[in-house]
Amino acid sequence: MNYFVIGYYALLIGASCLAAYYSSRSAFLLLFSLTLVSFIVGIVGGESALWTITVCAGVLALCAGTAYAFREFLVIVLPVEASKAIKTAPLTATFGLFVIMTYAIAGVFAPIIAPHGEAEIIAGAFEPPNDEMLLGADQLGRDLFSRLVFGARNTVGIALLATILAFVLGALMGLIAATRGGWFDQLMGRVVDVIMSVPSLIFALLLLSIFGTNVVVLIIIIAIIYSPRVFRLTRAVAGNVVVMDYIEAARLRGEGLWYLIRREILPNSTAPLIAEFGLEFCFVFLLVAGLSFLGLGIQPPTADWGSMVRENATLISFGEITPLFPAGAIALLTVAVNFVVDWMLFRSSGLKG
Amino acid sequence: MTDVLGIVLKRLGLGVLTLLVISILIFFAVELLPGDIAQAVLGQGATEENLKAMREQLGLNEPAVWRYLQWLAGAIQGDFGSSLISQKPVTETIAPRFANTLFLASYAAVIAVPVAIILGVIVALLRESIFDRVANVTTLTSISSPEFFLGYILILYLAVKNPWFPAIASLSDDMTFLELLNRTFLPALTMVLVVVAHMMRMTRASIINLLASPYIEMARLKGTPAWKVIVKHALPNAWAPIINVVALNLAYLITGVVLVEVVFVYPGIGQLLVDSVTKRDFPVVQACCLIFAATFILLNLAADVGAILTNPRLRHPK
Numbered sequence: 219m220n221y222f223v224i225g226y227y228a229l230l231i232g233a234s235c236l237a238a239y240y241s242s243r244s245a246f247l248l249l250f251s252l253t254l255v256s257f258i259v260g261i262v263g264g265e266s267a268l269w270t271i272t273v274c275a276g277v278l279a280l281c282a283g284t285a286y287a288f289r290e291f292l293v294i295v296l297p298v299e300a301s302k303a304i305k306t307a308p309l310t311a312t313f314g315l316f317v318i319m320t321y322a323i324a325g326v327f328a329p330i331i332a333p334h335g336e337a338e339i340i341a342g343a344f345e346p347p348n349d350e351m352l353l354g355a356d357q358l359g360r361d362l363f364s365r366l367v368f369g370a371r372n373t374v375g376i377a378l379l380a381t382i383l384a385f386v387l388g389a390l391m392g393l394i395a396a397t398r399g400g401w402f403d404q405l406m407g408r409v410v411d412v413i414m415s416v417p418s419l420i421f422a423l424l425l426l427s428i429f430g431t432n433v434v435v436l437i438i439i440i441a442i443i444y445s446p447r448v449f450r451l452t453r454a455v456a457g458n459v460v461v462m463d464y465i466e467a468a469r470l471r472g473e474g475l476w477y478l479i480r481r482e483i484l485p486n487s488t489a490p491l492i493a494e495f496g497l498e499f500c501f502v503f504l505l506v507a508g509l510s511f512l513g514l515g516i517q518p519p520t521a522d523w524g525s526m527v528r529e530n531a532t533l534i535s536f537g538e539i540t541p542l543f544p545a546g547a548i549a550l551l552t553v554a555v556n557f558v559v560d561w562m563l564f565r566s567s568g569l570k571g
Numbered sequence: 572m573t574d575v576l577g578i579v580l581k582r583l584g585l586g587v588l589t590l591l592v593i594s595i596l597i598f599f600a601v602e603l604l605p606g607d608i609a610q611a612v613l614g615q616g617a618t619e620e621n622l623k624a625m626r627e628q629l630g631l632n633e634p635a636v637w638r639y640l641q642w643l644a645g646a647i648q649g650d651f652g653s654s655l656i657s658q659k660p661v662t663e664t665i666a667p668r669f670a671n672t673l674f675l676a677s678y679a680a681v682i683a684v685p686v687a688i689i690l691g692v693i694v695a696l697l698r699e700s701i702f703d704r705v706a707n708v709t710t711l712t713s714i715s716s717p718e719f720f721l722g723y724i725l726i727l728y729l730a731v732k733n734p735w736f737p738a739i740a741s742l743s744d745d746m747t748f749l750e751l752l753n754r755t756f757l758p759a760l761t762m763v764l765v766v767v768a769h770m771m772r773m774t775r776a777s778i779i780n781l782l783a784s785p786y787i788e789m790a791r792l793k794g795t796p797a798w799k800v801i802v803k804h805a806l807p808n809a810w811a812p813i814i815n816v817v818a819l820n821l822a823y824l825i826t827g828v829v830l831v832e833v834v835f836v837y838p839g840i841g842q843l844l845v846d847s848v849t850k851r852d853f854p855v856v857q858a859c860c861l862i863f864a865a866t867f868i869l870l871n872l873a874a875d876v877g878a879i880l881t882n883p884r885l886r887h888p889k
Contacts, residue, residue, distance in 0.1 A: 247701050527723070
């Protein structure tokens with residue numbers, strides 16, 4: 219027993235007693251269950267396990283603090299209507315927004331932020347971190363931090379492009395199918411069924427083995443694989459709008475297909491589509507990262523998080539956490555987008571649950 | 572009972588039809604190659620004689636439809652031709668690896684399914700409490716992480732820093748069953764983490780949906796104890812969504828398995844697929860894709876049939 223362990227338990231038990239005294243039930247439950255878990259973990263893993271818990275709790279608290287501060291900041295900065303919406307947002311959502319903003323800045327200003335070039339070799343292989351290099355060097359001696367920053371531009375950029383293309387393709391087909399109906403609707407429905415009945419990663423691998431791996435092919439393939447989801451959603455949403463009286467009125471006025479889609483249907487079905495865009499982006503992003511990890515996505519020397527994980531994976535067996543940075547960057551962005559989407563779905567559906 | 576059988580048979584027929592369309596897709600996708608297979612395999616420097624010999628060997632001079640029918644007939648009997656690289660029969664390479672993959676997937680499923688359903692029900696009962704919030708954030712994080720991130724974290728903490736489990740899942744024939752379980756524990760755990768999160772969220776959603784229905788409120792109002800409400804009133808109706816959730820997630824395992832196998836160097840069919848894609852060994856790629864697609868369709872079919880069997884309302888579609 220040393221001072222850290224004693225202080226650790228004293229703090230936790232004291233805090234749970236305080237929470238119980240001021241009858242804040244949820245805080246008490248959380249703190250006390252953490253104490254109980256710490257007892258077990260502490261006995262099994264010793265002091266180092268307690269340190270890990272402390273660090274995790276500290277990181278979580280830091281995230282919560284950032285999210286809280288960012289929410290207040292947004293409430294002040296944004297115009298009245300938007301700030302009203304932000305005010306009621308859960309901390310997870312504002313944390314997500316904060317992370318997305320950081321990634322966007324990193325991606326757009328990558329050449330300014332990164333201290334070294336994307337493919338510039340400046341040190342020996344796997345050199346440890348020093349003043350020059352924040353995170354050390356990778357397997358060829360390139361600065362890992364710079365490559366991480368450039369990765370934000372390449373990986374996210376490609377995923378975003380593929381998502382937009384999938385969305386335009388799927389939404390357009392869905393809208394036309396819903397307004398036109400008839401044979402076009404039937405045909406698209408069957409095509410979508412077939413595409414969706416093959417797992418997306420497998421389908422992507424099949425197509426990549428045929429067309430080879432380059433960025434344009436990658437984007438088109440992913441867009442085609444993921445457009446069916448958008449198609450189904452758009453068709454379902456637009457299908458509910460099409461039967462409205464005002465659409466009938468517009469048809470009787472003699473408006474064309476394009477006008478109907480653009481001016482009558484689309485404005486009335488945006489809310490679910492925006493949430494779907496976020497979800498879709500997560501799927502696409504994970505697929506791009508997965509393919510790159512398998513060595514079949516974005517090709518070197520372009521900096522890309524998926525392939526960076528693979529290139530540095532040998533370091534794991536020496537107990538280094540370097541390969542986890544790019545993998546963590548992928549996870550963090552997906553989590554962030556998911557948090558925001560969760561909040562938006564909750565808002566648009568008004569569901570309680 | 573006959574109408575149930577009819578519906579199930581109809582679904583089965585639809586599944587077979589989908590599989591047929593997919594086999595056409597998989598076969599003719601290769602035909603889209605610029606040039607043909609011989610050209611793609613031998614590369615730019617191939618001489619005219621070499622190309623000719625290879626085309627002869629692969630039967631490329633026959634019409635594509637005829638070759639498709641031959642391929643399909645072979646595939647139904649378990650013969651996928653022979654590999655372009657090693658010249659060995661594809662089935663011989665795939666069969667042991669497919670067994671390994673099935674073992675890994677079922678290992679993960681045996682752990683994941685009960686854990687996920689029990690946790691999902693608990694979280695649904697505790698909804699809106701702090702535990703529910705924590706579970707929500709944790710599961711969302713777990714779903715959003717790529718499989719290789721979870722895999723490497725597990726390797727770092729459970730294999731390198733604390734050497735409890737082997738980091739590389741290499742198998743040999745003379746291992747005991749316990750040894751096998753120990754060897755494949757980390758890849759299985761990685762998949763369990765992802766699948767449990769998915770399943771928990773879906774179970775929670777369907778149970779909450781159920782608990783909101785009027786007959787549950789009625790049962791509560793007449794004074795039935797809480798556990799009895801769950802076991803006697805909620806559970807019989809919850810089977811259909813839960814079966815659906817389980818089947819969908821097992822189907823999800825099929826895709827997840829590719830990345831996990833590569834991370835842990837597990838000798839399964841996913842690793843084989845990735846290798847063959849890199850080497851452009853088309854017969855193997857086609858066979859692997861067909862097997863994956865067939866498993867995927869089969870599981871989705873099982874979900875459909877399970878839902879129909881447990882929910883009589885689905886037997887009479889409007």
